[in-house]
Amino acid sequence: MLLYERLAGSLRGQIARGALRAGERLPSIRQLALGHGLSAATAVQACLQLEREGLVVARPRSGYYVRAAVPPPPAAKPPRRRVPGAVNNPALQEVLDMLARSDVLPLHSATPSPALLPQAALTAALSRSLRHHPAAVLDYAPPQGLPALRRQIARRYAQLGAAVSPDEIVITAGAMEGISLALRTLAEPGDVVLVETPTYHGILQAVAALRLKVLEVPNLPGQGIDVARLDQLLQQNRVRAAVLVPNFNNPLGSVTGDAAKQALLASCARHGTVVIEDDVYGDLAWSGERPSPLRRWDTRGNLISCGSFSKSLSPGLRLGWIAAGAWTDALVRAKYFSTVGAASLPQLAMAEYLQKHDLERHLRRLRRALADNAQRLHEAISRHWPAGTRASEPRGGLSLWLQLPEGGDGQMLFEAALEQGIGTSPGVLFSSRGDYGDCLRLSCGMPWDARLEQALKKLGQLAARQLA
Amino acid sequence: MLLYERLAGSLRGQIARGALRAGERLPSIRQLALGHGLSAATAVQACLQLEREGLVVARPRSGYYVRAAVPPPPAAKPPRRRVPGAVNNPALQEVLDMLARSDVLPLHSATPSPALLPQAALTAALSRSLRHHPAAVLDYAPPQGLPALRRQIARRYAQLGAAVSPDEIVITAGAMEGISLALRTLAEPGDVVLVETPTYHGILQAVAALRLKVLEVPNLPGQGIDVARLDQLLQQNRVRAAVLVPNFNNPLGSVTGDAAKQALLASCARHGTVVIEDDVYGDLAWSGERPSPLRRWDTRGNLISCGSFSKSLSPGLRLGWIAAGAWTDALVRAKYFSTVGAASLPQLAMAEYLQKHDLERHLRRLRRALADNAQRLHEAISRHWPAGTRASEPRGGLSLWLQLPEGGDGQMLFEAALEQGIGTSPGVLFSSRGDYGDCLRLSCGMPWDARLEQALKKLGQLAARQLA
Numbered sequence: 030m031l032l033y034e035r036l037a038g039s040l041r042g043q044i045a046r047g048a049l050r051a052g053e054r055l056p057s058i059r060q061l062a063l064g065h066g067l068s069a070a071t072a073v074q075a076c077l078q079l080e081r082e083g084l085v086v087a088r089p090r091s092g093y094y095v096r097a098a099v100p101p102p103p104a105a106k107p108p109r110r111r112v113p114g115a116v117n118n119p120a121l122q123e124v125l126d127m128l129a130r131s132d133v134l135p136l137h138s139a140t141p142s143p144a145l146l147p148q149a150a151l152t153a154a155l156s157r158s159l160r161h162h163p164a165a166v167l168d169y170a171p172p173q174g175l176p177a178l179r180r181q182i183a184r185r186y187a188q189l190g191a192a193v194s195p196d197e198i199v200i201t202a203g204a205m206e207g208i209s210l211a212l213r214t215l216a217e218p219g220d221v222v223l224v225e226t227p228t229y230h231g232i233l234q235a236v237a238a239l240r241l242k243v244l245e246v247p248n249l250p251g252q253g254i255d256v257a258r259l260d261q262l263l264q265q266n267r268v269r270a271a272v273l274v275p276n277f278n279n280p281l282g283s284v285t286g287d288a289a290k291q292a293l294l295a296s297c298a299r300h301g302t303v304v305i306e307d308d309v310y311g312d313l314a315w316s317g318e319r320p321s322p323l324r325r326w327d328t329r330g331n332l333i334s335c336g337s338f339s340k341s342l343s344p345g346l347r348l349g350w351i352a353a354g355a356w357t358d359a360l361v362r363a364k365y366f367s368t369v370g371a372a373s374l375p376q377l378a379m380a381e382y383l384q385k386h387d388l389e390r391h392l393r394r395l396r397r398a399l400a401d402n403a404q405r406l407h408e409a410i411s412r413h414w415p416a417g418t419r420a421s422e423p424r425g426g427l428s429l430w431l432q433l434p435e436g437g438d439g440q441m442l443f444e445a446a447l448e449q450g451i452g453t454s455p456g457v458l459f460s461s462r463g464d465y466g467d468c469l470r471l472s473c474g475m476p477w478d479a480r481l482e483q484a485l486k487k488l489g490q491l492a493a494r495q496l497a
Numbered sequence: 498m499l500l501y502e503r504l505a506g507s508l509r510g511q512i513a514r515g516a517l518r519a520g521e522r523l524p525s526i527r528q529l530a531l532g533h534g535l536s537a538a539t540a541v542q543a544c545l546q547l548e549r550e551g552l553v554v555a556r557p558r559s560g561y562y563v564r565a566a567v568p569p570p571p572a573a574k575p576p577r578r579r580v581p582g583a584v585n586n587p588a589l590q591e592v593l594d595m596l597a598r599s600d601v602l603p604l605h606s607a608t609p610s611p612a613l614l615p616q617a618a619l620t621a622a623l624s625r626s627l628r629h630h631p632a633a634v635l636d637y638a639p640p641q642g643l644p645a646l647r648r649q650i651a652r653r654y655a656q657l658g659a660a661v662s663p664d665e666i667v668i669t670a671g672a673m674e675g676i677s678l679a680l681r682t683l684a685e686p687g688d689v690v691l692v693e694t695p696t697y698h699g700i701l702q703a704v705a706a707l708r709l710k711v712l713e714v715p716n717l718p719g720q721g722i723d724v725a726r727l728d729q730l731l732q733q734n735r736v737r738a739a740v741l742v743p744n745f746n747n748p749l750g751s752v753t754g755d756a757a758k759q760a761l762l763a764s765c766a767r768h769g770t771v772v773i774e775d776d777v778y779g780d781l782a783w784s785g786e787r788p789s790p791l792r793r794w795d796t797r798g799n800l801i802s803c804g805s806f807s808k809s810l811s812p813g814l815r816l817g818w819i820a821a822g823a824w825t826d827a828l829v830r831a832k833y834f835s836t837v838g839a840a841s842l843p844q845l846a847m848a849e850y851l852q853k854h855d856l857e858r859h860l861r862r863l864r865r866a867l868a869d870n871a872q873r874l875h876e877a878i879s880r881h882w883p884a885g886t887r888a889s890e891p892r893g894g895l896s897l898w899l900q901l902p903e904g905g906d907g908q909m910l911f912e913a914a915l916e917q918g919i920g921t922s923p924g925v926l927f928s929s930r931g932d933y934g935d936c937l938r939l940s941c942g943m944p945w946d947a948r949l950e951q952a953l954k955k956l957g958q959l960a961a962r963q964l965a
Contacts, residue, residue, distance in 0.1 A: 129639035171597035202836035234834035345841035366702035373813035
């Protein structure tokens with residue numbers, strides 16, 4: 030047996046016996062080497078071996094940690110228990126009220142903390158735009174958006190293998206406006222729209238506000254959109270549009286594979302259903318392997334793609350876009366007669382930022398931070414929450430999706446947490462039919478700290494109290 | 498006869514004979530005094546006399562000018578000829594395309610030129626907000642809007658005699674979003690909504706996009722909303738909401754008097770019709786006598802008031818508001834699920850600007866400039882356009898409304914002007930039923946210059962060619 034294998038075996042034993050517990054830090058390389066009379070290189074080799082085995086995780090500039098026994102993913106089938114669904118749920122108003130409170134720990138918010146954003150570069154770009162274009166800042170931008178920004182977005186699509194012209198980009202106030210405008214443009218009241226289940230409650234709200242009917246296709250943990258079921262639903266129903274989040278679906282974090290993406294585009298085209306793609310999380314693949322947007326596989330022009338800078342660069346600048354294809358004129362019109370256009374200054378600054386800075390470099394840092402945050406959340410949940418709690422294992426995005434053990438109630442936990450100043454998103458909001466009453470969504474957009482550790486502990490206690 | 502009367506009489510004669518023509522500058526006070534062997538004070542007195550008679554107008558730092566024989570206002574009754582109305586008119590797409598072109602003289606745009614805005618103060622406020630709150634700039638603002646800005650807006654209402662709480666203010670991307678959200682919140686598809694005729698085409702578009710039915714109540718030149726007719730229409734129809742522009746209606750520029758305002762509120766309350774007030778031009782009373790918002794007279798809570806900073810401070814920052822009363826929660830929700838919230842930086846900066854600067858002082862300067870621009874437009878029209886052209890005589894706002902003589906076609910003139918690089922708004926867009934085919938709206942938001950003079954001359958020639 031090699032020396033490093035002997036050390037690895039010793040550590041493996043300590044982990045198995047519980048002498049080193051989930052989330053605990055291994056002794057430093059220096060300590061391991063000194064303690065076992067080995068070279069530092071050998072100690073490193075031992076740790077790398079344990080990392081390959083999935084027993085420990087490395088954290089930059091911190092060391093190796095015992096990996097938590099990751100909770101199993103939530104069940105694919107929604108539970109049978111039903112409560113009032115997303116649209117008329119009173120929790121919705123509480124969620125909105127919460128967004129205005131600075132005294133609530135924002136574990137509800139699927140956005141990156143400002144600490145993870147390229148603050149200096151973005152504020153410098155804002156400041157320069159202000160100095161160089163004061164008149165343009167105060168005047169309207171064109172309703173479709175600034176050409177310079179639209180060119181940058183088209184360039185980004187080209188990097189992802191999708192041919193998008195700047196002429197079909199419409200700048201919006203985030204992807205939410207894109208989805209809302211697309212629905213308003215495509216669908217008449219009473220039309221049927223397909224969404225995933227679970228899916229972001231904002232999509233359900235936008236659909237309900239337009240008096241559209243909802244059909245739900247399952248999004249399966251670890252697999253993504255159930256394309257066979259989608260095809261069946263489209264065969265049985267006349268569906269005007271499908272609003273889909275194929276990359277790191279919110280809240281599950283699942284990715285729909287490339288073959289499934291092509292199949293779903295084909296199915297929708299066959300049945301005359303226009304696809305509205307929401308790809309706001311695609312850039313946040315923690316491994317760095319960005320899943321492709323649907324747009325890459327679109328050969329039929331049957332697709333409206335919505336994107337946003339809110340999840341990767343800044344929620345507060347309120348900038349997103351639509352790659353609108355044949356619907357460009359109609360969408361510019363819809364945009365003009367609801368919000369006229371996006372503010373000029375953020376557009377000027379974002380165009381400059383994208384031109385002058387290496388977006389990929391920022392994304393690499395952000396992805397690492399999010400992966401680390403998620404890992405800490407997983408550990409805290411396995412340490413502090415009731416046994417039987419299940420958690421999604423996404424490989425990207427900004428959320429974890431939790432399912433409480435039998436008898437747990439996500440909405441009651443949400444209420445109890447809010448009283449303690451902790452924000453969460455109750456699962457019931459992510460279904461139009463009141464499914465996911467035992468689920469909860471947590472953000473992994475905040476860097477880990479003692480306050481978060483405390484909050485996760487408190488949440489675990491509150492959850493345990495429900496089951497007692 | 499006093500000396501000054503003799504001089505006044507001489508000048509009067511020159512004007513009557515055409516020796517001094519409309520729009521021409523009178524000799525300077527110094528020249529008049531020297532030329533007639535009089536004191537400067539006497540020359541001033543003569544000019545003041547002519548000004549009182551309405552024969553000349555004073556322009557600050559420039560002198561006295563012969564007043565144009567102002568064209569009579571457009572006829573109250575819409576012409577009988579009908580063409581496709583606002584919503585499906587192909588001119589609409591051309592108007593939108595025009596907004597993206599920097600090579601078109603923006604006489605179509607009812608916004609103040611950046612030259613008339615407090616550029617230094619606003620950019621300084623933006624720059625300071627950026628320096629002092631970089632994290633807040635990048636992060637979401639609350640969906641309802643920043644409390645500091647909402648307080649400033651409530652304070653402004655208080656100055657206008659209206660009691661509005663900051664808690665019922667919802668920040669929007671301009672008044673257009675306010676109106677669109679209010680309609681979405683109040684009305685179901687198929688509901689009937691009352692609007693003025695003529696009215697801003699954006700209102701007609703927003704109503705049509707929501708599949709609402711339109712009923713039109715006349716807005717009369719010089720009088721405003723025909724309240725008797727409004728009451729009749731509400732009696733005969735079940736009307737869900739009325740979108741009204743009582744102050745400096747766009748495009749006519751008329752003001753509905755305070756008594757009529759109270760009567761229309763009472764009538765709407767009696768018939769269960771919610772009033773949506775669009776008061777974006779109220780601050781632009783050229784005389785400085787700001788007409789009161791409807792909100793001042795509201796005693797029944799039957800009103801949603803929309804306002805904006807786009808017409809007085811900056812269109813490009815995209816900030817407006819709703820004083821939403823009982824509909825506050827519903828409107829915050831509608832806002833959140835369409836655009837989430839307004840961008841943070843413009844809100845921070847606008848709140849600071851309003852706190853630190855004297856808005857009234859800026860408004861005084863802006864109003865004078867607009868009044869002057871309108872006067873120049875009037876003069877140019879009476880000098881260069883075909884006899885029989887009629888023009889509105891607003892006392893505030895940002896537009897003139899023109900009616901061509903018998904045989905004139907506003908839409909053809911719009912097309913011909915666009916080919917010459919001159920933007921105008923064809924009258925037909927301001928009616929849902931295709932009225933006002935012989936009308937045109939021009940902006941008075943641009944400071945007068947040689948290019949404008951040339952454009953007005955060219956427009957006059959194009960109009961004359963139609964009649965030949």
